[in-house]
Amino acid sequence: MDPRARPDTLLLAAGWWSGSGVARGALAIHRGKMAPAAWTTALRIDLRDHLVFPGLINAHEHLHVNAVPPLRTDAPFPNSYAWIDAFQAHFAEPSVIAALAHPKPLRLRHGALKNLLAGTTCVVHHDPWHTSLDDPDFPVALLRDFEWSYALAGPTYGPPVCASFAATPPHRPWMIHLAEGTDAVARAELAELDRLGCLAANSVLVHGVGLSARDIERVIAAGAAVVWCPGSNRALLGRTLDPRRLCEAGRLLLGSDSRLSGERDLLEELRLALDRYGLTPTQLLGLATRDAARILGLPGRGRLSPGAHADLLIVEDRGGDPVRNLLGLTRSEIRAVVRDGVPRIADPDFAYWFAAFGIDTVPVTLDGRPKLIDCRLADGALLALEPGLAAGATASAPCFAVAGAR
Secondary structure: OOHHHOOOEEEEOOEEEOOOOEEEOOEEEEOOEEEOOOOOOOEEEEOOOEEEEEOEEEEEEOHHHOOOOOOOOOOOOOEHHHHHHHHHHHOOOHHHHHHHOOOHHHHHHHHHHHHHHOOEEEEEEOOOOOHHHHOOOOOOEEOOOOEEOOOOOOOOOOOOHHHHHHOOOOOOOEEEEEOOEOOHHHHOHHHHHHHOOOOOOOEEEEEOOOOOHHHHHHHHHHOOEEEEOHHHHHHHHOOOOOOHHHHHOOOEEEOOEOOOOOOOOHHHHHHHHOOOOOOOHHHHHHHOOHHHHHHHOOOOOOOOOOOOEOOEEEEEOOOOOHHHHHHOOOHHHOOEEEEOOEEEEEOHHHHHHHHHOOOOEEEEEEOOEEEEEEHHHOOHHHHHHOOOEEEOOOOOOOOOOEEEOO
16 A cells, blocks of 8 residues: 555553653654654554563674574584584485475565564665565565675675675675684684775674674774574584673674574564573663664664654563563564554454555464464465464454544
């Protein structure tokens, strides 16, 4: 639906995350953006006993490989290059061959749907651009104004390091896997990047496990940033970096990598990081909202203030610390995920919200719980790729959260 034709929406009686605490009151949505005022003609949705958070931002993802079975190993790798070498034989596995036989547009769409189901509405895809990513109904928003290289060594893949960095305007992020390991090779990479003249304020370094305390201060002094992917780091390397100093300096983001090496999704990363690495729940949420938006140059993401994209994650208010409660949820416990003011997946009692936008829905189960999903995301081949997601009958339910439409 054209944003100009969407009904204005007023979310009533919700608690909403301001970035530092919960504010109370109505949230207005106009043409897919958060608005400063309400309209008497707005669709009114009663969200009493609910909390609204900004959609999450996944700062590092490889969308097209989430259905590829991971390489199993008995011992950590010294660095990602060793993992890449070991993976070559894995390509001959029938399960891997079958996963990669799916058309790439379908695999990219699957990775995006995986993110959306867990409340992530914006993703950084660290791979060559594909035309299917420009589809108007692609499940998530994508970081577009950035450049990247794959790594300093390893496979000949992606744009050359120095040429890519030189072609990146200073106000746009430039991303590279760096120091992804625990050995001398990984520990030497920051110095090499600096020697090449590619460590600057727009450098976004992915993983950074091999960074020393002195290296981290060097990153901060340059104004650069690091994307932390603790699940992937633990799986491949046996440990991850200490995130506290980078977080304190405002130079840390959070990524899920992909299921090829990481956790199921970004929400799972947040849940597993809770109470584990010395960061508060609010700091953790900031990594996937306001901090990511600031570092990546996405001023319209990661917040609920006027002018921002109306990308929302709606959950029940269970009392206590709202952020801790959010980070303790599984994806099936999210009540609704909204993109640009439009519901994309929600519990069945939000059926009226979909109907008000003229969106046909398909009943599904997500990890055993009934949901409604926008029919444009419910292609059978797509659903079949996602474990825990299946088409199925959903009993009709009264309109729980709608106070009325005018």
